[in-house]
Every structure is written in structure tokens, then in C-alpha cells.
Amino acid sequence: MSFYYYHIYPILTSWISWFIFILGSIIGSFLNVCIFRIPEKTFFKNSRSCCRYCGEKIPFYLNIPILSYFILRGKTKCCSRPLSIQYPIVEFLTAIIFVFLYWKTPFIYNLNDTSQIDFLNLARFTHSFVFCSVLIVATVIDIRHMIIPDVLSIGLILTTPLVILMHPDLSWKSSLLGVLIGGGSLFIIAWLYYIIRKEIGLGFGDVKLLAGIGGWLGSESILPTIMLGSIIGAIIGIIFIIVAKKKEGMKTAIPYGPFLALGAFLHLGFGAWIQNLLFKLHGMI
Numbered sequence: 105m106s107f108y109y110y111h112i113y114p115i116l117t118s119w120i121s122w123f124i125f126i127l128g129s130i131i132g133s134f135l136n137v138c139i140f141r142i143p144e145k146t147f148f149k150n151s152r153s154c155c156r157y158c159g160e161k162i163p164f165y166l167n168i169p170i171l172s173y174f175i176l177r178g179k180t181k182c183c184s185r186p187l188s189i190q191y192p193i194v195e196f197l198t199a200i201i202f203v204f205l206y207w208k209t210p211f212i213y214n215l216n217d218t219s220q221i222d223f224l225n226l227a228r229f230t231h232s233f234v235f236c237s238v239l240i241v242a243t244v245i246d247i248r249h250m251i252i253p254d255v256l257s258i259g260l261i262l263t264t265p266l267v268i269l270m271h272p273d274l275s276w277k278s279s280l281l282g283v284l285i286g287g288g289s290l291f292i293i294a295w296l297y298y299i300i301r302k303e304i305g306l307g308f309g310d311v312k313l314l315a316g317i318g319g320w321l322g323s324e325s326i327l328p329t330i331m332l333g334s335i336i337g338a339i340i341g342i343i344f345i346i347v348a349k350k351k352e353g354m355k356t357a358i359p360y361g362p363f364l365a366l367g368a369f370l371h372l373g374f375g376a377w378i379q380n381l382l383f384k385l386h387g388m389i
């Protein structure tokens with residue numbers, strides 16, 4: 105109850121978190137556009153949103169994040185063909201993640217009854233929301249197409265110097281080491297897998313993604329990201345194999361990218377908390 109009172113209640117009653125929720129859902133709707141257009145390489149064609157089936161322009165009032173899908177009951181207005189559930193899921197997920205990140209690094213505070221901006225937290229928030237947005241796009245594209253586009257993974261690597269400049273807690277040493285260790289460690293795992301199994305288990309896309317994660321979160325993030333990602337990946341993988349055995353003809357390859365992304369997100373959001381928990385567990389043994 106006290107967790108609700110101290111942590112959830114203040115979020116629900118503050119206008120800024122609702123503003124961030126709405127902003128997050130709008131950015132989520134932009135991420136949906138990225139998810140469809142980056143693999144099709146149509147990112148810069150027709151800037152206004154059109155129906156994916158008949159090309160009809162979509163009026164702004166049918167383009168409300170999260171809600172439109174339910175108002176339209178999952179069908180396009182123009183030609184009543186099915187709308188992907190991916191739209192509201194990505195929009196809602198982005199909005200919730202935005203509110204969570206704001207809760208972690210609140211950048212507006214009250215001082216003598218006036219609202220002040222905490223610029224260090226604003227930098228931390230901007231860093232984590234851009235990072236999570238890239239991860240969301242990479243995850244959904246990897247699930248749909250089994251690839252992680254270079255524009256995302258190499259994009260993260262190339263923007264690392266920018267992150268070092270703007271982020272208050274990230275050192276250039278840790279970031280550059282992160283790129284090297286992140287890319288290097290997974291490259292060795294991928295190479296060993298290839299030597300032993302004579303097939304490609306890990307794509308080069310995963311290697312580049314982890315290098316980017318290392319750059320944006322620092323070298324300390326590599327081990328927790330791989331471990332968290334692998335543990336969750338193994339659990340999902342086992343469930344997947346059991347289900348796939350029952351349903352014949354189901355593909356058995358699952359992309360690793362989403363688990364790396366999830367591992368990185370968990371480390372970013374809950375790393376300190378997980379470390380604390382492990383220390384406590386260690387003390388108990």
C-alpha cells in the first residue's frame with residue numbers, strides 16, 4: 105500500500121506525467137511509422153500518413169495514438185481491412201516507458217512554489233528515451249523480419265560521441281570500451297557458435313546492436329545486458345519450443361535482438377535495484 109501511496113499516486117495525480125504519457129504515445133505512433141518504413145526503405149516517401157492497403161490519406165482525427173485503433177475497432181475506415189494490433193501496443197508501451205523514465209529521472213521540481221528544471225536529469229531522460237525508442241523499433245523490426253537495420257545499430261555506435269558529450273554520468277572511457285567489449289564479446293560468441301554448430305546462430309546484427317548498447321550505456325552494462333537477455337531468452341525459448349512441438353510447421357528460429365534490447369532496458373531501468381537484490385541474496389547464503 106505504501107508503494108502505491110509514495111510512488112504510483114504522485115504519478116497519477118501529476119499533470120506532467122500525463123503530459124509525458126501523451127507525448128510518449130505520439131512518439132510511439134512515430135516509432136510505428138519507423139517500424140514499417142525502415143525495412144521497406146520508404147522512410148522519406150509521402151510524409152503524410154496513408155492507409156497501408158489503399159493509399160487513402162488518413163485524417164488527423166483518426167490518427168490519435170492508442171485510441172484510434174479501438175475507435176475504429178481494429179479496421180481501417182477507408183477500406184475496412186484489419187489494422188495491426190502493433191499500433192496500439194507500441195504506442196502504449198512507449199507511453200508507459202516514457203512515464204517510467206520520467207519517474208526515474210524527474211526533471212521538473214518545485215522550489216519556493218515555482219517550477220524549476222533539473223537540466224542534468226533532463227539530459228539523462230533525453231538519453232534514455234532516445235535509447236529506448238531505438239530499442240523498441242529494433243525489437244519490433246527484428247520480430248517481424250529477423251533483421252536489425254544498420255541505421256539503428258550503427259546509428260547507436262556512431263552517435264556515441266554525442267552521448268558522451270551530453271550525458272552527465274557517462275565517461276568516454278566507459279563508452280568507447282562499451283562499443284569494443286559489446287561488439288567484441290558477442291562477435292566471439294557468434295564465431296564460436298559457427299565453429300561448433302556449423303551454422304549461424306547469432307546474426308551480425310546482434311553484434312552491432314550490443315556494440316551500440318555498450319556505447320550508449322557504458323562498458324559496465326555489457327555483462328548484465330547479456331545475462332538478463334539470455335535468461336529471459338532461454339525461458340521464452342523453452343516455452344516457444346514446447347508450443348512449436350504441439351503446433352507443427354511453426355518456425356523454430358527466434359531472434360536474439362529483442363532479448364538484448366530487453367536486457368539493456370532492464371539494466372537501464374532496474375540495474376541498481378537488481379544489483380542490490382543480488383547483494384542481499386549473496387548475504388543470505
Ligand SMILES: [Zn+2]
Binds near residue numbers: 158160
Ligand atoms: Zn484503406
